[in-house]
Amino acid sequence: MPSTLPDGDPVPPSGDLPEGALDGLGERPFGFYVHVPFCVTRCGYCDFNTYTASELGPGASREDYAHTAIREVRRARANLGDVDLPVETVFFGGGTPTLLPAADLVRILAAIGEEFGLAPGAEVSTEANPESVDPAYLEELRGGGFNRVSFGMQSAREHVLRVLERAHTPGRPAHAVAEARAAGFEHVNLDLIYSTPGESDDDWRASLSAAIEAGPDHVSAYSLIVEDGTRLAARIRRGELPMPDDDVAADRYLIADAMLAEAGFEWYEVSNWATSEAARCRHNLLYWTGGDWWGVGPGAHSHVGGTRWWNVKHPAAYAQRLTAGVSPAHAREVLTPGDRAVERLMLELRLSAGFPLGELDRPRVVARALADGLLEVEPFKTGRAVLTLRGRLLADALVRDLT
Structure with missing residues (x-):
């Protein structure tokens, strides 16, 4: 979720959608995205709408966040009317959702279920930093209805993680996958990044091998994008690090596809591989195939019936609006x-x-x-x-x- 919000048309304080947006609602897949905008530290390459404790400022806190997010879930129900709208997918992203207590994530999920109902077999996912969970945390999530978890591994090489400023140690993602499996999670993803400055082909192969050996049923692999305004971009501009090379990125992609295919993974989207159709990320497929979703949280984007809108960016402004009983939407566009x-x-x-x-x-x-x-x-x-x-x-x- 980019940190800069686009311009758009104003949204009424009620959050009511424009005429025609609700036509056909319920005929398309419907999901929820819940943005949790907190991180322990900011990674050098990250341009997402996230906040460390020192960046958060007054008016918002982790402790109150679940309560605030649930207010938006209730508002979603009011804005979408009483149409039968069982939720097929729920995805908690960030930031680091697992910086909140597991009970808070379960509470938000329960509110979605109370207001809309979860479809039979609904996919419920959360992103997680491998260092931010332990067996008890994962068991509480699983007991609360989560059935998929996505760990940010990025690399198995320490020097690559240092360039990315990732706050976990090599080897921890594999232990986290094992803990998730032991807790009963049906589906586990590992996220990887390639073409980091200083990464070699052998480094990349080692990361892929470590990811495959960890035993997930889904792997996402993305080429590093240098975003303006990040610390990584500043280091490249100063000449401390080289700019990632497109030809190198293409070679790394080919390495990934070959190694993953040999290990039994099949591509189903350019940057995503799964061991079976059941292991594919249904929430992302909802995005990619034109479904409807409500985005909860500061800066979160939503889409219903060809209308797209996005919430105010800062957690304090987001909380203030919901406390005042008005929509947290910043702007919208009708496609x-x-x-x-x-x-x-x-x-x-x-x-x-x-x-x-x-x-x-x-x-x-x-x-x-x-x-x-x-x-x-x-x-x-x-x-x-x-x-x-x-x-x-x-x-x-x-x-x-x-x-």
Whole structure:
């Protein structure tokens, strides 16, 4: 979740959605994202809307956060009306959600269930720093209804973690995976980052090996992005560290795909691999396939029926609005049919399920992409265009050409 909020149209204090936004509500998958904006320290590469204790200031606290978030859950129910809307996925992200007591996360989840109901088999996930949990914490989450956990591993090499300013030790993620399995978690993800300055191919292979050996059923691997305003960007600007190289990143991606495939993982989105269809992150698939979701928390984004809005950024301003009984939304936009078509193409083409070939209206671009080996047509998927391995490396540029 980027720390800078975009401009947009004003939102009424009631938070009521514009006319037509609720049309078809309940016919599309519906989920909740809960943003927990707290971290012990700020990682050098991070541009997310998060706050350490020294950055938080007056008017907000970890101790009161669950109560405040539950107020927004109640407001969501009021704004969305009484339509039957069972929640299919809930995702707690951050920040570090597991800096809150497990009981607080369970309370927020319970409020979502009370107001909306959870669909049978709902996926309930939280992100976690491996150092911020222990067996008792994970058991309390599992007993409270969580069934998926995502650990931020990033790397297995100490010198790479130092560059990223990550606050955990190599080896701890593997222990955290084992503890999650022992607590009864059905699905466990490890997040990795590649192309960190100073990382070698061997470092990257070691990180992948450590992740695979830990036994998750899902791995996410992202190329490091140097965001303006971060400490990492400042260090690169001063010449202390080299800028990540695109060709190196492409090589690292190929290494990841080969090693993960050999270990029984299959890609289903450009940066995500799972050992089975059941292990795929259903919450992210809801985003990628045009579902509806309500984002709880400061800076959180929501989308319902083609209307997208985002909350005020600072936890104190967020808490103040909810305490006053008004919407915490900062601004919103109503997507045009053209906007929605572009976003659908941009997101769905990144999936292994592909995009309907007949709906791609740039025939010359499609023909060139097929000839260049960036796309292939899968007859058994009823003529859907699917990215090849080479196409995954150039997915962003290809989508730009197709829109």
